[in-house]
Amino acid sequence: MSSDKKLTPISDLGEFGLIDRMTKGIKLKNKSSVKGVGDDAAVVNHNGYQTVITTDMLTEGIHFDLSYSPLKHLGYKAVVVNLSDILAMNAKPTQIVVSIAVSARTSVESLDELYAGIYEACNFYKVDLVGGDTTSSRSGLVISITAIGKAKPEDLIYRSGAKENDLICVTGDLGAAYMGLQLLIREKEVYKVNPNSQPDLSGFEHILERQLKPECPISIIDKLEKMNVRPTAMIDISDGLSSEVLHICQASEVGCVVHEDKLPIDESTIKFGNQIGVHSSIAALNGGEDYELLFTVPLSDFDTIKRYPEIKVIGHITKEDKGCSLVTGDGTYLPLDAQGFDHGANE
Amino acid sequence: MSSDKKLTPISDLGEFGLIDRMTKGIKLKNKSSVKGVGDDAAVVNHNGYQTVITTDMLTEGIHFDLSYSPLKHLGYKAVVVNLSDILAMNAKPTQIVVSIAVSARTSVESLDELYAGIYEACNFYKVDLVGGDTTSSRSGLVISITAIGKAKPEDLIYRSGAKENDLICVTGDLGAAYMGLQLLIREKEVYKVNPNSQPDLSGFEHILERQLKPECPISIIDKLEKMNVRPTAMIDISDGLSSEVLHICQASEVGCVVHEDKLPIDESTIKFGNQIGVHSSIAALNGGEDYELLFTVPLSDFDTIKRYPEIKVIGHITKEDKGCSLVTGDGTYLPLDAQGFDHGANE
Numbered sequence: 018m019s020s021d022k023k024l025t026p027i028s029d030l031g032e033f034g035l036i037d038r039m040t041k042g043i044k045l046k047n048k049s050s051v052k053g054v055g056d057d058a059a060v061v062n063h064n065g066y067q068t069v070i071t072t073d074m075l076t077e078g079i080h081f082d083l084s085y086s087p088l089k090h091l092g093y094k095a096v097v098v099n100l101s102d103i104l105a106m107n108a109k110p111t112q113i114v115v116s117i118a119v120s121a122r123t124s125v126e127s128l129d130e131l132y133a134g135i136y137e138a139c140n141f142y143k144v145d146l147v148g149g150d151t152t153s154s155r156s157g158l159v160i161s162i163t164a165i166g167k168a169k170p171e172d173l174i175y176r177s178g179a180k181e182n183d184l185i186c187v188t189g190d191l192g193a194a195y196m197g198l199q200l201l202i203r204e205k206e207v208y209k210v211n212p213n214s215q216p217d218l219s220g221f222e223h224i225l226e227r228q229l230k231p232e233c234p235i236s237i238i239d240k241l242e243k244m245n246v247r248p249t250a251m252i253d254i255s256d257g258l259s260s261e262v263l264h265i266c267q268a269s270e271v272g273c274v275v276h277e278d279k280l281p282i283d284e285s286t287i288k289f290g291n292q293i294g295v296h297s298s299i300a301a302l303n304g305g306e307d308y309e310l311l312f313t314v315p316l317s318d319f320d321t322i323k324r325y326p327e328i329k330v331i332g333h334i335t336k337e338d339k340g341c342s343l344v345t346g347d348g349t350y351l352p353l354d355a356q357g358f359d360h361g362a363n364e
Numbered sequence: 365m366s367s368d369k370k371l372t373p374i375s376d377l378g379e380f381g382l383i384d385r386m387t388k389g390i391k392l393k394n395k396s397s398v399k400g401v402g403d404d405a406a407v408v409n410h411n412g413y414q415t416v417i418t419t420d421m422l423t424e425g426i427h428f429d430l431s432y433s434p435l436k437h438l439g440y441k442a443v444v445v446n447l448s449d450i451l452a453m454n455a456k457p458t459q460i461v462v463s464i465a466v467s468a469r470t471s472v473e474s475l476d477e478l479y480a481g482i483y484e485a486c487n488f489y490k491v492d493l494v495g496g497d498t499t500s501s502r503s504g505l506v507i508s509i510t511a512i513g514k515a516k517p518e519d520l521i522y523r524s525g526a527k528e529n530d531l532i533c534v535t536g537d538l539g540a541a542y543m544g545l546q547l548l549i550r551e552k553e554v555y556k557v558n559p560n561s562q563p564d565l566s567g568f569e570h571i572l573e574r575q576l577k578p579e580c581p582i583s584i585i586d587k588l589e590k591m592n593v594r595p596t597a598m599i600d601i602s603d604g605l606s607s608e609v610l611h612i613c614q615a616s617e618v619g620c621v622v623h624e625d626k627l628p629i630d631e632s633t634i635k636f637g638n639q640i641g642v643h644s645s646i647a648a649l650n651g652g653e654d655y656e657l658l659f660t661v662p663l664s665d666f667d668t669i670k671r672y673p674e675i676k677v678i679g680h681i682t683k684e685d686k687g688c689s690l691v692t693g694d695g696t697y698l699p700l701d702a703q704g705f706d707h708g709a710n711e
Contacts (some may be wrong), residue, residue, distance in 0.1 A: 051414060051517075051520075052520075052522065055523075055615070056452075056453065056522050056523050056524075056615075057418060057448075057449040057450075057452035057453055057523070057598075057599060057600055058416045058417055058418035058449045058450055058452070058453050058455070058511075058513070059416070059417045059418065060414050060415070060416050060417075060453070060515075060520060061414070061415045061417060062414050062415065062517070063410070063415060064411050064412060065411060067398060067407050067408070067409050068407070068408045068409065068410060068415050068512075069405045069406070069407050069408075070405055070406045070407075070408060070417075070459070070461055070494065070495065070510070070512060071404060071405035071406065071461070071495060072461045072462075072463050072495060072496060072497050072508070072510055073463070073497050074463040074464075074465055074497045074499050074506070074508055075499075076465045076499060076500065076501045076502065076506065077502060078502035079465075079499065079500045079501065079502060080499070102404040102405045103404075103405055105403075105404035105405070106403065106404055106405050106407070108405070112417070114417060114418070114419045114510060115419075116419050116420070116421040116508050117421075118421055118423045118426075118506060147417070148417065148418060148419060149419060150419050150420050150421050150508075152421050152422075152423060152426065152427070153423065153426045154423045154426065154504075154506070155423065155424060155425035155426060155503060155504050156502060156503040156504065157501075157502050157503065159421070159423065159465060159501070159506050159508075161419070161421055161463050161497075161506075161508035163417070163419055163461060163510040164405075165415075165417060166405070168407075170398075170409070173398075173399075173407060175399065175403050176402075176403050176404070177403075251404075252404060253404055268402070268403075
């Protein structure tokens with residue numbers, strides 16, 4: 018949004034005017050969306066399927082900084098972080114409900130931007146926005162989204178099914194979102210010192226996009242089914258790989274070995290890490306916000322899995338008493354531990 | 365909580381310690397709660413039923429003032445306001461997911477209190493807490509709850525089914541929660557001037573309870589079924605009776621006549637209104653936070669309805685072109701309009 022345009026305070030629209038403006042373009046895409054926005058509650062119908070539900074809250078100053086998070090991207094990301102949890106159950110996301118608290122200084126135009134991002138994500142991932150709550154906040158913006166998904170009962174995958182000798186797999190690449198955030202923080206500091214400086218972000222589009230407008234690997238759910246591979250345990254990578262591997266090991270009562278040199282890391286993540294003196298493996302293990310999937314599969318699926326370049330095998334599951342280890346590039350075994358928690362966890 | 369006890373900062377527990385503490389006592393009560401807290405998402409199974417979903421967000425300084433809202437009551441109320449929306453669909457609440465953002469100054473003990481209230485409501489209303497998100501807020505406390513309910517497809521009642529000549533009915537009494545809030549505000553002002561003053565709240569227990577620890581009329585759903593009365597339209601009264609009646613009329617494309625002298629108002633609401641110079645009818649029409657049900661039934665159900673003292677007939681539905689009117693005690697017709705919006709609306 019250009020800053021010389023006169024913006025409309027939310028109070029000009031009134032309560033129901035605001036809701037109308039934010040929801041008038043909704044077209045329900047899923048047959049299971051029986052009733053959307055406009056009554057006391059949404060109605061979804063997943064007969065024969067399990068209904069999967071998750072929720073995530075993002076708060077200003079904690080999860081995002083409006084000085085470098087474009088609102089449209091923020092809306093998009095707020096949806097994706099929820100859908101990621103639905104995928105991690107091996108379920109398909111179908112609906113979301115969105116609650117937003119805005120401060121008195123929020124303009125209608127900025128809410129438009131935020132919702133544009135929310136709707137863009139809904140369209141891309143084919144989910145329906147079916148309800149929500151719009152309210153006030155004494156200070157910053159708060160976005161709370163609950164996502165609903167469906168799965169056949171027999172398809173659901175929990176964190177607790179990993180078995181000894183299973184392979185540990187991840188989708189996509191790791192650590193980029195963390196590096197993207199460090200880049201944004203650095204550029205903000207530069208801007209503070211010299212507001213006329215033009216940031217040179219070329220070569221770092223990937224890490225910026227992973228931070229500002231992440232995607233979750235929705236196609237992997239169908240792909241696994243077609244490959245006839247059924248993961249034994251699955252989780253999404255929101256808090257950093259280490260933390261998620263440990264969650265699976267704890268829930269499954271197993272140990273693991275993860276190989277540092279097998280972590281999928283993009284070149285730009287390594288390059289920016291070198292600039293700021295942060296090893297890209299640390300970002301991959303503890304950075305968080307990757308929204309990729311981590312899962313375990315039986316060893317017998319290795320020949321199938323290795324044909325898919327978007328899936329990387331990074332280690333294997335051991336007996337519980339072996340503990341959880343990281344093997345570094347030079348062959349040293351280190352205990353795998355979760356670090357670097359920033360801002361809360363999804364239960 | 366006594367103020368001389370040393371309180372524990374949230375940071376002492378760590379992320380997962382906090383989640384464990386808040387969720388360790390959970391016992392799932394509903395057969396449809398397939399998976400609760402502890403994986404990427406909750407799983408509910410309502411095969412043969414429709415799944416009903418709603419969400420509501422409460423923010424500090426807007427929806428509640430911690431100086432007079434005991435945290436336990438606040439937790440209880442945050443659940444009830446959501447369940448009320450499920451009831452308004454003629455559905456039975458079955459699960460909730462709870463997202464909470466806390467500031468650095470929030471103590472573990474205060475979160476314990478908040479969750480004690482949440483669990484008390486879950487137990488009373490027989491709903492399962494199946495997931496959530498615990499995160500940080502830069503300033504005040506934010507509570508966002510999504511409730512899920514079930515209903516047979518044919519039992520769902522929307523706002524849009526009211527027909528000419530239908531009777532307009534409400535449960536419980538109206539305006540008390542508004543008066544309770546005014547009482548709390550008054551006592552806070554008195555306390556500011558003289559911290560040693562002891563508030564005399566006797567005779568006003570009802571209006572205080574309606575504000576601080578409201579209940580929603582869950583038994584009415586079964587009762588209507590047993591009475592063999594099927595409302596044609598239904599909504600919960602969260603923003604004041606006028607606003608809700610107008611919602612039904614708009615959605616149903618009808619008009620209405622509401623009789624002021626038939627509004628169910630408790631004696632203590634009238635008495636306190638007289639003290640502060642606010643007519644109790646104004647509180648009933650525009651006060652909000654009553655969490656009672658407003659519904660319309662065919663005229664032929666009058667003989668059945670009148671046998672239930674907890675249900676009051678307050679008016680009737682007309683053709684749309686007659687508009688929406690309030691008949692005052694002296695027989696004057698006034699246009700019914702929604703006023704006094706405080707803090708947001710549920711979509």
